[in-house]
Amino acid sequence: MSKDRIDVKDVTPKQFNPKAHKSQGDRFNPSNRIYVRASKGVFQKLRRYGAWFLLLLFAVIPWIPYGERQAILLDIxxxxxxxxxxxxxxxxxxxxxLLFMIAAFGLFFITTFLGRVWCGYLCPQTVWTFMYIWFEEKLEGAAxxxxxxxxxxxxxxxxxxxxAKHAAWFGIALLTGLTFVAYFVPSNELWYDFFTLHASFWSYFWVLFFAVCxxxxxxxxxxIVCIHMCPYARFQSAMFDKDTFIVGYDKKRGENRGPRTRKADPNDLGLGDCIDCNLCVQVCPTGIDIRDGLQYECINCGACIDACDATMQRMNYAKGLISYTTEHKLEGTHTKIMRPKLMGYGVVMILMLGFFFIQVASVDPAGLTVIRDRAQLSRTNSTGQIENTYTLKVINKTQQFQRYDLNVSGLSDVTWYGRQSIDVAPGEVFNLPISLGMxxxxxxxxxxxxxxxxxxxxxxxxEIESRFIKQL
Structure with a gap:
């Protein structure tokens, strides 16, 4: 095992008492609900603004027109x-x-550098969860x-x-399902047909499926999704090292923890800066205590940092008892930003990104497929010529009507039976049956x-290669 691998602390109680375990709000028990307390601060503002931007982008993209259709439409x-x-x-x-591979290496790079910031700031599960918590707090009150x-x-x-809360939740879920399906079905048709009860069975099925999910x-x-279902939490330790930026608690500064008055000198009481207010636990969406050390349930959302900084400010202590830091920094040693693993992920991601753009730029604006008639390899027509039959499939990959001219080479004095000039609509696959006579x-x-x-x-x-077969 690498020396830079972070040891994950086991915080499971040694003596298990079911009644006490449940009363303490066991975060590993799906039957126990975590009541997340609202948190304000720099990182929560950053998370909220980022979430609202992504939500707006998600909602607007299906309505952006381009030519005679929406700009992005995945028409399966x-x-x-x-x-x-x-x-x-x-x-x-x-x-x-290739795009999925670039995203994977991008995730590896970000995780090695900044930990699980994807989970804390950009993951749809986190964005929608915090949005639901906001409605929960507004309609039912504080935690x-x-x-x-x-x-x-x-x-x-x-x-x-x-x-009222569940109605708001399901309303958001229904809008989410409609918006997501609008990436695959024209948005104007979907929304009108859905609410006028004219949509297809599969449109209703997928909208309601994603709404329920x-x-x-x-x-x-x-x-439960983050802790028990998401595979990312399980394999993140393979990317973490002691130079990865994580949410960390400065134990040297915080211990021993304990309550005190604002005017009391913690040194006289033999205490550290942590006043044991437990706000860091109350604001955590996964219900962990960051003071127990690094745990795979932590999603790096920074809620505990903002809560702790607010407490430190009220106590006139320096901020940063909980902060984005590294294991090396907590140990008092130097943090290495540029390291082989991080640079390796970055180089591979850049190379693949360059290759992706080259591939996109080389996508042909049209496609041609030639299918020979396999039922009859050749025949003799009424003029005595040997005739072969083909089906030409012409694909217009542009967003404009195109006129295409067709020809054949490799045979002299060949007779072309069929159209040699066709008009193809945007995105249309045009099937053109033709015959060649020799x-x-x-x-x-x-x-x-x-x-x-x-x-x-x-x-x-x-140019597409094919064969002309003489009658034997």
């Missing part, structure tokens, strides 16, 4: 993936695989009030507040290699 039914002026087809999906009322008998007032994940499961005296070989050629009006050319 037609097997067309439209990105502004570019249309990709299944044969171009190597670009999607302590929610916890108290949940232990009381259900009254009409409590029922009304809970009904959003409602369950952000409203009920929350930290005088049998001019065919010197049983099989002749030929090239079908497609030209557009902008100078783009495609």
């Amino acid at each position: 039914g037609q097997q067309q993936f439209n990105f502004f002026g570019t249309t990709l087809y299944p044969q171009d999906l190597t670009l999607l695989a 302590n009030k929610r916890k108290k009322q949940d232990s009381q008998p259900l009254t009409a007032s409590i029922m009304a507040r809970k009904t 959003t409602y369950a994940n952000a409203g009920w499961m929350r930290s 005088n049998p005296q001019q065919l010197t070989s049983p099989v002749t290699t030929i090239l079908f050629k497609l030209d557009d009006q902008q100078g783009f050319t495609i």
Whole structure:
């Protein structure tokens, strides 16, 4: 094992008492609810502004027009993936695989450098969870009030507040499902058909499926997803080292912890700067105590940092008892920013990103596929010519109508039966059946290699190889 690997502290109680365990709000027990207290501060502002920006982007993109369709439309039914002026087809999906690989190495790079900031600031599970918590607090009250009322008998007032909360939650979930499906179905049609009850079965199914998933994940499961279901929390330790920036508690400065008055000198009491207010635990969305050391449940959201800094400010102590720091810094040694593993992830990501843009730039604006008639390799027509039949599939990958001219080379004095000039709509796959006829005296070989050629009006050319077979 690498010497730079961080040891994760085991904070499981040695003697397990089921009753005491449940009463303490065991964060590993899905039946126990975590009542997250609101937190304000620099990092929470950054997280909220970033979340609102991403939510706005998510909601607006399906409504951005481009030509006669929306700018981004992943039309699975037609097997067309439209990105502004570019249309990709299944044969171009190597670009999607490459994009996923770039995202993976980007995640490795960010995690090695800044820990789980993706989880704390950008992950949809975190964004929607904090949004649901905001509605929960506005409609049901602060964390302590929610916890108290949940232990009381259900009254009409409590029922009304809970009904309003769940209605708001499901309303957000339904909007989320509609917005997500609008990336795959034209947004104008989807929203109109959905609310006028004219949408297809599968549109209703997928909208409601994603709505239920959003409602369950952000409203009920929350930290269960992060702790028990998300694989990222499990393999992050392979990317962490002692120079990774994490949310850390300065134990040398904070211990021994204990309450005291604002005017008391902690040195006279033999105490550290931690006043044991437990606010860092109360604001944590996964319910951990960061003072117990690094734990895989921590999502680096910085809520405990803001809560602790506010307490330190009230006590007239220096901020930073809990901060974004590294294990080396907490140990009093130097933090190495540029290290081989981090640089390796960065170099691979940049190289793959460059290759991706080269591939995108080289995507052809049109496609041509040639299919020979396999039922009859060749036949003799009424004029005595040897005739071969083909189907030409022409794909217009642009967002404008295109005129294409078709020709063939490899045979002299060949007769073309069918259209040689076609108009193809944006994103259309045009099937053109044609035949080629040749005088049998001019065919010197049983099989002749030929090239079908497609030209557009902008100078783009495609050549596809095929065969012309002489009747034996």
